Amino acid sequence: MSYTITDRQQAVLDELKAFHFDKCPSIDWEKETSEPFSKNTAGPNEKIWIDGERNFNTKFLSKIPGVNKLVHAYYRYKQNRGKKADKLIYQKWEENYPFAKSMIEGELDSWRTAVRRFASFPEKCGLAKAYSLHMYDENIAECDVYLHAFEDIIPAKIEKVTKRGKIRYHDMPKTNRFDLYEKHVYSCLNKVVNDLFAVLPCEIIFMNGVIDSYNSPHPILSTVVNRNYHKQKRCPKRTMEQHQRHFVIFKKRSGFYPLKRVYSPQGLFKEEG
Secondary structure (H helix, E strand, O other): OOEEEOHHHHHHHHHHOOHHHOOOOOOOHHHHHOOOOOOOOOOHHHHHHHHHHHHHOOOHHHHOHHHHHHHHHHHHHHHHHHHHHHHHHHHHHHHHHHHHHHHHHOOHHHHHHHHHHHOOHHHOOOOOOEEEEEEEEOOEEEEEEEOOOHHHHOOOEEEEEEOOOOEEEEEOOHHHHHHHHHHHHHHHHHHHHHHHHHHOOOOEEEEEEEEOOOOOOEEEEEEEEEHHHOOOOOOHHHHHHOOOOEEEOEEOOOEEOOOOOOOOHHHHHHHHO
């Protein structure tokens, strides 16, 4: 008797390895600290109508008194509306400036706040149980991602349907489960890296994938990701493996093995020094 995986089950399996496809909007913190326009000059919204009025003065209709007065009143009205809009833009920039400046200067509390507010991976319960963000300096971040355990996230049985429409549950082969978990782990970490580069001004991320609890962590993947060399590929494993420092032990028949050591800024730069 032939069976096919149900659409519902296939959607669950696909979701486990597709976190990296979800993009997070990038924030240019240097731009956020730049003044949107000079406070003592007309802003962009007001300037549009100032220029419009100036152009109108060169046209024939501006010579007709009644039309001239009506059109100028309209332009002045629009200029005042634009001026109010520009004032709100500038006030918002002034309010956000201290936070943007602290991001550039590398304040850890601000970095953590930015991740909570702007990154999308913390909202995805299926991606990880928790994460821990640290900062070495204003260019280097270190992140430990506490992944869901293999037994908790990868289904042991697959829902299938017969030609007659009856639902059956079959055991998923162990090697298939390990293969899916490997893709899941790489997709999760790839997503976290992409989000961190999108919302933080750092250039290097020390990324560790960890299983088990915070008090008893077991790292299974450690990598150093450089923004300049981070080119997103369709396959998250290839995306992460393209970086020079990448440490993982994975076997098709037994899965990930705990690592005895991981990359860390303190240890790596001490060795290079």
